[in-house]
Amino acid sequence: MSETITRDASWAVIDAVRAEVADLLEGLTPEQRLQQSLCEAWTVRDVGAHLSLAALAPLGFVVGSAARQGFRFDAGIREGTLAWSRRLDDTEVVANLRRIVGVRRLAPGTMWRDPLIDALVHGHDIADPLGATLTTHVEAAATAAEWAWARTFGFPFLPQRRLRGLRLVATDTAWSRGSGEEVRGPVTSLLLLSTGRRTAYPDLSGPGADRARSLVHA
Incomplete structure (x- = not known):
């Protein structure tokens, strides 16, 4: 990562x-x-x-x-x-x-990475x-995404369990997590996916992208 x-x-x-x-x-x-x-x-x-x-x-x-x-x-x-x-x-x-x-x-x-995820x-x-846009903070989003996975037992987001069988790979920085079908996209979108946000994720690609979308809408 x-x-x-x-x-x-x-x-x-x-x-x-x-x-x-x-x-x-x-x-x-x-x-x-x-x-x-x-x-x-x-x-x-x-x-x-x-x-x-x-x-x-x-x-x-x-x-x-x-x-x-x-x-x-x-x-x-x-x-x-x-x-x-x-x-x-x-x-x-x-x-x-x-x-x-x-x-x-x-x-x-909590520790300092938690309010980073929150923000x-x-x-x-x-x-x-x-439909508003926010400034992109790529490396901060990678740090937050890593913490969402690495926090004790993945709590409270549990991405290891929810996204089992998928490998998330960022296209804008060197971050990846999980194993299985690859899901590629900007790390900010992968952060939202890792924290269970229900949205369309139009910028995801790869063989696991459709399954990833279905999991967050299940």
């Missing part, structure tokens, strides 16, 4: 994405902010709110949200984000993203359904 970027370089990309997403959200209509994101449970504005949760939410809010969902990971993240989003108006969602540029606070149990993937969760 490609060389991973450094911690400082990762935070620089995270800050750039936070600022770019804030600009994007600020220019949306109220109807666009309520559009469905690539995260099934969240609107575009909910995803924007989620991006500030780890950096700004009081510990009591985070623990309380998790406890109300029986400390189940997916449910805690889903419902905690919705609760956080309801506390904010549209102006505050944008202001919070600008406010956390330069903030290095991590959610409990890159959730940026596309917002932008792609709107």
Whole structure:
């Protein structure tokens, strides 16, 4: 795979994405902010709110949200984000993203590669359904994709299990993972695939591309 970027370089990309997403959200209509994101449970504005949760939410809010969902990971993240989003108006969602540029606070149990995944993937969760484009960060996306696979048992994305029988090969950097039928594409698309995003993936090719698309829509 490609060389991973450094911690400082990762935070620089995270800050750039936070600022770019804030600009994007600020220019949306109220109807666009309520559009469905690539995260099934969240609107575009909910995803924007989620991006500030780890950096700004009081510990009591985070623990309380998790406890109300029986400390189940997916449910805690889903419902905690919705609760956080309801506390904010549209102006505050944008202001919070600008406010956390330069903030290095991590959610409990995470490390610096986790907010990198969050920023890159959730940026596309917002932008792609709107037909908007974001700056491409190729090496950062390779680092995030590697971490999505290498994180303890692949949790929470489990790409080894979901994409079993497929080999992902980036066409814009030296990154690959998995074994089986080859799926080629830009590393950012492979990152989205590795994290289970349900989208059309028109830029994927190779003998495993159609199967890859079917797996994320299953």
